Amino acid sequence: xxxxxxxxxxxxxxxxxxxxxxxxxxxxxxxxxxxxxxxxxxxxxxxxxxxxxxxxxxxxxxxxxxxxxxxxxxxxxxxxxxxxxxxxxxxxxxxxxxxxxxxxxxxxxxxxxxxxxxxxxxxxxxxxxxxxxxxxxxxxxxxxxxxxxxxxxxxxxxxxxxxxxxxxxxxxxxxxxxxxxxxxxxxxxxxxxxxxxxxxxxxxxxxxxxxxxxxxxxxxxxxxxxxxxxxxxxxxxxxxxxxxxxxxxxxxxxxxxxxxxxxxxxxxxxxxxxxxxxxxxxxxxxxxxxxxxxxxxxxxxxxxxxxxxxxxxxxxxxxxxxxxxxxxxxxxxxxxxxxxxxxxxxxxxxxxxxxxxxxxxxxxxxxxxxxxxxxxxxxxxxxxxxxxxxxxxxxxxxxxxxxxxxxxxxxxxxxxxxxxxxxxxxxxxxxxxxxxx
Amino acid sequence: xxxxxxxxxxxxxxxxxxxxxxxxxxxxxxxxxxxxxxxxxxxxxxxxxxxxxxxxxxxxxxxxxxxxxxxxxxxxxxxxxxxxxxxxxxxxxxxxxxxxxxxxxxxxxxxxxxxxxxxxxxxxxxxxxxxxxxxxxxxxxxxxxxxxxxxxxxxxxxxxxxxxxxxxxxxxxxxxxxxxxxxxxxxxxxxxxxxxxxxxxxxxxxxxxxxxxxxxxxxxxxxxxxxxxxxxxxxxxxxxxxxxxxxxxxxxxxxxxxxxxxxxxxxxxxxxxxxxxxxxxxxxxxxxxxxxxxxxxxxxxxxxxxxxxx
Ligand SMILES: [Zn+2]
Numbered sequence: 001x002x003x004x005x006x007x008x009x010x011x012x013x014x015x016x017x018x019x020x021x022x023x024x025x026x027x028x029x030x031x032x033x034x035x036x037x038x039x040x041x042x043x044x045x046x047x048x049x050x051x052x053x054x055x056x057x058x059x060x061x062x063x064x065x066x067x068x069x070x071x072x073x074x075x076x077x078x079x080x081x082x083x084x085x086x087x088x089x090x091x092x093x094x095x096x097x098x099x100x101x102x103x104x105x106x107x108x109x110x111x112x113x114x115x116x117x118x119x120x121x122x123x124x125x126x127x128x129x130x131x132x133x134x135x136x137x138x139x140x141x142x143x144x145x146x147x148x149x150x151x152x153x154x155x156x157x158x159x160x161x162x163x164x165x166x167x168x169x170x171x172x173x174x175x176x177x178x179x180x181x182x183x184x185x186x187x188x189x190x191x192x193x194x195x196x197x198x199x200x201x202x203x204x205x206x207x208x209x210x211x212x213x214x215x216x217x218x219x220x221x222x223x224x225x226x227x228x229x230x231x232x233x234x235x236x237x238x239x240x241x242x243x244x245x246x247x248x249x250x251x252x253x254x255x256x257x258x259x260x261x262x263x264x265x266x267x268x269x270x271x272x273x274x275x276x277x278x279x280x281x282x283x284x285x286x287x288x289x290x291x292x293x294x295x296x297x298x299x300x301x302x303x304x305x306x307x308x309x310x311x312x313x314x315x316x317x318x319x320x321x322x323x324x325x326x327x328x329x330x331x332x333x334x335x336x337x338x339x340x341x342x343x344x345x346x347x348x349x350x351x352x353x354x355x356x357x358x359x360x361x362x363x364x365x366x367x368x369x370x371x372x373x374x375x376x377x378x379x380x381x382x383x384x385x386x387x388x389x390x391x392x393x394x395x396x397x398x399x400x401x402x403x404x405x406x407x408x409x410x411x412x413x414x415x416x417x418x419x420x421x422x423x424x425x426x427x428x429x430x431x432x433x434x435x436x437x
Numbered sequence: 438x439x440x441x442x443x444x445x446x447x448x449x450x451x452x453x454x455x456x457x458x459x460x461x462x463x464x465x466x467x468x469x470x471x472x473x474x475x476x477x478x479x480x481x482x483x484x485x486x487x488x489x490x491x492x493x494x495x496x497x498x499x500x501x502x503x504x505x506x507x508x509x510x511x512x513x514x515x516x517x518x519x520x521x522x523x524x525x526x527x528x529x530x531x532x533x534x535x536x537x538x539x540x541x542x543x544x545x546x547x548x549x550x551x552x553x554x555x556x557x558x559x560x561x562x563x564x565x566x567x568x569x570x571x572x573x574x575x576x577x578x579x580x581x582x583x584x585x586x587x588x589x590x591x592x593x594x595x596x597x598x599x600x601x602x603x604x605x606x607x608x609x610x611x612x613x614x615x616x617x618x619x620x621x622x623x624x625x626x627x628x629x630x631x632x633x634x635x636x637x638x639x640x641x642x643x644x645x646x647x648x649x650x651x652x653x654x655x656x657x658x659x660x661x662x663x664x665x666x667x668x669x670x671x672x673x674x675x676x677x678x679x680x681x682x683x684x685x686x687x688x689x690x691x692x693x694x695x696x697x698x699x700x701x702x703x704x705x706x707x708x709x710x711x712x713x714x715x716x717x718x719x720x721x722x723x724x725x726x727x728x729x730x731x732x733x734x735x736x737x738x739x740x741x742x743x744x745x746x747x
């Protein structure tokens with residue numbers, strides 16, 4: 001890898017919630033690191049000076065919940081295509097879930113993922129390892145070995161840890177390493193056979209529903225276990241009003257609980273399923289307008305700490321079929337920021353710095369990874385956003401190998417136009433060229 | 438004319454379209470009373486009965502309706518079709534489509550399956566029952582039967598008893614009757630009520646006697662033990678029969694002009710006692726007759742211009 005030219009991002013609005021910066025300034029990147037943020041920076045001849053007037057310069061976005069499908073389901077996504085989608089969406093760090101085939105339940109798989117990501121070189125990938133061997137909900141995986149190999153947290157995501165005693169042991173054991181347990185909260189005996197949210201739309205469509213209680217009972221259970229064990233707990237993909245309330249109460253109590261939600265839970269409701277639209281099928285399912293509002297309030301008051309996409313690629317094979325048979329999940333890396341801008345900033349009046357915090361500093365803090373801020377001296381993971389740039393989401397425009405998005409055809413305002421990883425341009429719509437070196 | 442070229446559900450029809458279908462069915466019924474019951478309007482047309490679930494009565498009714506209109510029919514049952522070989526539903530539909538049928542009548546165990554097919558074929562698709570979603574031709578024949586009796590549907594009280602949550606007949610009936618101005622009450626064990634009855638247009642009354650008190654129409658649904666799964670939704674048939682079965686004791690309290698309906702086949706002694714099923718108020722066999730007329734009407738409306746109607 002040759003040393004990249006210095007980059008000067010000129011006269012953009014620099015937003016870094018961690019440093020509490022929100023000013024129009026220049027930002028200089030040299031030797032892969034952030035050199036300086038100042039009103040005016042003079043640059044040398046060989047500097048790549050990029051005009052960022054009217055744009056936002058923010059820390060590289062962090063997505064703590066992604067499914068990359070490799071190894072095992074490369075026809076849906078590979079680490080390479082997933083990383084390209086991440087870069088195009090403005091993400092410089094992503095955490096990938098262990099439900100691959102084979103699952104990431106041993107250090108060989110963890111090392112493989114890290115090695116493949118390093119070869120691709122356009123996004124940092126942090127593997128989340130399985131809590132239990134084979135994600136079967138029984139025996140714990142080798143936490144020490146997995147952490148040594150590079151895993152950064154543990155989750156059986158895709159599946160819940162069904163047995164509360166196993167979850168208790170996992171939380172207790174996590175304390176030895178001060179590591180994080182991420183809970184996919186779902187009470188299977190209530191959700192089994194369900195294909196969408198239980199309620200008005202499921203009645204109308206004659207589909208078996210998944211009640212909100214299936215999620216809320218499981219979240220409450222894991223919060224009780226976190227209190228019992230004193231361990232840290234992170235709740236993945238919060239989708240219901242009741243869940244927000246339970247997490248809010250836990251935080252008030254001082255428990256070490258954090259939570260994330262997906263862009264779809266603050267953008268869509270169960271009505272998106274109408275017409276048996278399998279592109280709106282996911283788990284947890286899209287809920288009601290009341291739930292959507294509660295999710296937004298949870299993001300506003302800090303009950304929900306992070307926006308994470310739960311990027312879940314599936315091919316047409318899994319989606320062009322009977323609704324009951326269709327796979328759960330949607331892709332999200334390339335729509336997360338546009339949705340946050342559309343819904344949270346423009347419709348709901350969130351401060352720009354707040355959505356940046358939810359997509360940078362907060363998730364990197366929860367995971368304990370670098371990045372998430374623009375501190376001089378730090379590795380230069382930087383994203384440039386054009387808040388006015390309009391685009392229509394088409395399959396051709398997607399970098400992900402799969403196109404399972406309910407937002408296809410929607411026109412967005414605002415997107416990532418430049419992504420810099422460790423001082424290298426990995427996505428560039430400003431100078432109309434990709435730099436993949 | 439109908440707005441859609443498919444009959445996927447009552448939820449896709451307007452009250453005007455429903456009235457139009459019922460009027461057409463009424464004239465079809467006259468054909469059935471003639472000595473020669475076969476008329477030529479659909480000569481040269483092909484109707485495929487694609488049944489992924491076992492069915493005797495509905496399939497027979499559709500077949501008979503097609504034959505009376507001189508259409509050719511082909512039946513494909515799930516066990517003999519290529520679905521078992523791992524072919525996707527869309528592939529199956531495209532293969533059938535390649536043989537150029539005019540109508541595909543489809544029954545499937547999963548809600549929305551006919552809607553999926555309809556997006557991928559040129560033929561008209563008639564939903565003959567999809568999962569726990571809809572069974573529109575059954576609802577239409579029920580409307581026809583009730584309208585024949587009372588001359589109208591508007592203002593009637595209709596009570597449906599049984600597993601409302603898992604019954605496609607109930608779903609279609611609730612929507613159809615309420616769309617036509619009837620007031621629909623549903624009754625049964627609370628474990629069998631839909632999550633949001635309002636979404637369909639029904640009110641729930643868990644007390645059987647209150648539920649049937651002012652009813653013009655009382656419909657009992659078949660208790661389908663095979664649909665119950667591993668978790669039974671009521672303790673025993675005995676208790677169900679005692680609490681929600683239509684017995685003489687219950688029907689003796691009904692309005693004098695009330696009629697008793699059942700989509701069949703009946704579990705005698707469970708949802709309905711034999712005396713009630715065979716009583717003078719029972720219109721169960723008329724429902725069967727009207728089923729053929731309604732299906733003839735649907736075929737005709739989907740395949741011919743309005744002007745050429747018999
Ligand atoms: Zn999950």
